[in-house]
Amino acid sequence: MTCAEAEQLLDSFVDAELPGSMLLEVARHAGSCPACDQAVREMTTLRESVERVVRRQVEGVDLSGVWPAVERRIGRSGTRGVWRHVPRQLPVWGAVAALAAGALLWLRTPQPETVRVTHARPNQAVIERLVSSEGARVGIMKDRKYGTTLIMVSAPGEDTGQ
Amino acid sequence: MKHQAARVVLIGLSAATVVLLAMAPVAHALSVQVTTVQASLEGPSDAQLLPFRPRLRRLVGYRAFRVIRVESRPCIWRTQEAFVIPGGRLLHVLPKGMREQAVVMQVQLLEGLRSLVDTDVRLQNRGVMLFGVDPERGPADGVLIIMLKAEE
Ligand SMILES: [Zn+2]
Numbered sequence A: 001m002t003c004a005e006a007e008q009l010l011d012s013f014v015d016a017e018l019p020g021s022m023l024l025e026v027a028r029h030a031g032s033c034p035a036c037d038q039a040v041r042e043m044t045t046l047r048e049s050v051e052r053v054v055r056r057q058v059e060g061v062d063l064s065g066v067w068p069a070v071e072r073r074i075g076r077s078g079t080r081g082v083w084r085h086v087p088r089q090l091p092v093w094g095a096v097a098a099l100a101a102g103a104l105l106w107l108r109t110p111q112p113e114t115v116r117v118t119h120a121r122p123n124q125a126v127i128e129r130l131v132s133s134e135g136a137r138v139g140i141m142k143d144r145k146y147g148t149t150l151i152m153v154s155a156p157g158e159d160t161g162q
Numbered sequence B: 001m002k003h004q005a006a007r008v009v010l011i012g013l014s015a016a017t018v019v020l021l022a023m024a025p026v027a028h029a030l031s032v033q034v035t036t037v038q039a040s041l042e043g044p045s046d047a048q049l050l051p052f053r054p055r056l057r058r059l060v061g062y063r064a065f066r067v068i069r070v071e072s073r074p075c076i077w078r079t080q081e082a083f084v085i086p087g088g089r090l091l092h093v094l095p096k097g098m099r100e101q102a103v104v105m106q107v108q109l110l111e112g113l114r115s116l117v118d119t120d121v122r123l124q125n126r127g128v129m130l131f132g133v134d135p136e137r138g139p140a141d142g143v144l145i146i147m148l149k150a151e152e
Helices: A003-014 A020-032 A034-058 A066-076 A092-099 B002-027 B047-060
Strands: A103-108 A113-115 A125-132 A137-142 A149-154 B030-040 B064-075 B081-085 B089-099 B102-111 B114-124 B128-133 B143-151
Touching: A003 A020, A003 A034, A003 B047, A020 A034, A034 B047, A125 A137, A125 A149, A125 B128, A149 B114, B030 B047, B030 B081, B030 B089, B047 B064, B047 B128, B047 B143, B064 B081, B064 B143, B089 B114, B089 B143, B102 B128, B102 B143, B114 B128, B114 B143
Parallel strands: A149 B128
Antiparallel strands: A103 A137, A113 A125, A125 B114, A137 A149, B030 B064, B030 B143, B081 B089, B089 B102, B102 B114, B128 B143
């Protein structure tokens, strides 16, 4: 099995959705390939974090402790994210996304704010300008592996406690 | 006989001109596709999203992805188009022009009259820009993901 073949199956592998023989093949490949092994570990951690965060939120547990963990993880992954206006109460799915691999830029804007972000890489989406509105929380996620860019928007109504 | 043939050619040419003129705006248009996807913790994923599932997973962590709305239409340069996003939001897309072999578009996500985010993005052919919108009723409902794609 090659890395490209394994890559297509990794998330089904993590979710145990593969038939036994395939599961074994992917496991064998990951066992001898540090890159795929790392990908499996990241996906498993991410899945567990999402499930944990959602479960806690459903149970009404205060999530204020999530942020330091997210920050530590991003620090470890060596991404060059720029941090500003870290929200006091991080929206849950924001925490979840922050746990994903990639660079994150959080903005909480009492006033509309413009950010210029340009990363010229082929076949990708590039953000040239971004203005978030008053009260909206905006985060930018870039996945380094696939080069996908995601702009997360959270707008909890007009009163944002600012 | 000669006269008649000339008339047929002339009519043919005029018809072709009319058709070409009618097609002119379309020829300058760009095809924009907005796909809204519901991401959830569990459940099945739509087959059409399977090729994209690994990158969605890496970005948002959820594992099930279902298409809830697809809107694809030709957009004309410097003309704004509004795409409906389930949950009472609108995505305004304004193709501004080409730069470095990529389409530059102004994209605005609106909630009522309020613009939540206003951005200029440069998208290469087949490139996809993603927007995540927070859930209305809490995290158990997952996240809405808007996939924006432009093709010349
Ligand atoms: Zn490998």
